[in-house]
Amino acid sequence: DTEVTQTPKHLVMGMTNKKSLKCEQHMGHRAMYWYKQKAKKPPELMFVYSYEKLSINESVPSRFSPECPNSSLLNLHLHALQPEDSALYLCASSQPRLAGGPKASTDTQYFGPGTRLTVL
Amino acid sequence: KQEVTQIPAALSVPEGENLVLNCSFTDSAIYNLQWFRQDPGKGLTSLLLIQSSQREQTSGRLNASLDKSSGRSTLYIAASQPGDSATYLCAVAPGTYKYIFGTGTRLKVLA
Secondary structure, three states, X not given: OOOEEEEOOEEEEOOOOEEEEEEEEOOOOOEEXXXXXXXXXXXXXXXXXXXXXXXXXOOOOOOEEEEEEEOOEEXXXXXXXXXXXXXXXXXXXXXXXXXXXXXXXXXXXXXXXOEEEEEO | OOOEEEEOOEXXXXXXXXXXXXXEEOOOOOOEEEXXXXXXXXXXXXXXXXXXXXXXXXXXXXXXXXXXXXXXXXXXXXXXXXXXXXXXXXXXXXXXXXXXXXXXEEEEEEO
């Protein structure tokens, strides 16, 4: 199974709402990522979890709150968003390459289909 | 600060043509480089990954090369097909986990 799933596919929310985006993978990957992609722009890295710990936070506003409950799940909690936060939110996973590690890995990132978020 | 640029921004070719997409990056200290394709409104699909110690990778009709010293990578697509129509993105990893994406090339292959 080389699939990363994301729910919901579409989300419309008001600026006062609280919602969550979910991402799941069953490939045994230990790194999971959140990206934000605006129309006709490349994805921008937001957060990286490595072995369930937050490794990278690219100075993302606190209205976005990531959570990694276990090695297969990644959530992005949303609160008090602005209309400019409307975008496609992409989740990805990879198995980091470790020197001398027991399994070959390639750092290849597997992406989910994304959640299309609209903030009114 | 690492910057990644892709040329051309858009490309339209007849079916069967061989083509080359270009990716340039400003800092040669990279961990790896990946090429992805993205269909409209969809997620990304990894095509090829080149580790910093490698010069090229091949998969089917695709061949990607990496020249770190000049800050360049190319994606060669042989015998293009309408199904190859998509946006192609290169992504540079300056370190583990961190990826910086290029501006993308929108490819249209005409039947």
